[in-house]
Amino acid sequence: MADFDPIRELDRFASTLLGQRSGMRLMPIDLFREGDHYIVHADLPGIDPGSVDIDVDGQLLTIRAERTVRGREGVTWIAREREGGTFLRQLTLGQGIDTEHITATYSNGVLAVTIPVSERARPRRIPVATDHGADTKVVGQTKTGDVPEDLGERHEVQGGTEMKQ
Incomplete structure (x- = not known):
């Protein structure tokens, strides 16, 4: 015989009282x-x-x-x-x-x-350029979605983005 689990039985009882079994x-x-x-x-x-x-x-x-x-007709449910x-x-x-x-x-x-x-909405790289007269030179790239450490970490949550300090 299975062990008695009071939490499961309490949950089952509460579900019955609240009508969740029929909905x-x-x-x-x-x-x-x-x-x-x-x-x-x-x-x-x-x-x-x-x-x-x-x-x-x-x-x-x-x-x-x-x-x-x-x-099932004619059975006794245990x-x-x-x-x-x-x-x-x-x-x-x-x-x-x-x-x-x-x-x-x-x-x-x-x-x-x-x-x-x-x-x-996908992250993409954006070239960083400097303007030296008529020449434009790419000096680096940054990825959108990157956040400097002093601004905190990004965490995806339902419905948006949460900044965690």
Whole structure:
């Protein structure tokens, strides 16, 4: 027999009291940046890929999926934690996202949504020139997005950039 987990049982009890079992369910996600793309991995085991709906409205990305539970007649349930229902997750996309080229794949119960950074928002090198009479000479390059140490570090956060001192 499995060990009793009071935290899990309390969470289950609170969810029942608050009515979350009959409404939308939250899907756990991982969100990370890899090169010029943000990637969302959403756990959706047992979901029919045809029930997954992903849409972008302005800067709001919505992922919705449906799990239907097939009832079994004549069985006595000992545990039934894999409930059916609608799973929903919404992410606010910051400026500089290429919403026209978002893609998604579903494999082994994990939905992967790839969100590209727009070309305009990608870091690029800007030549630094000096003007010596008629000649212009490039003396170095700087990369946009670089921040001098005395201004702090840049950290990406949902919906924008936070400067950390």
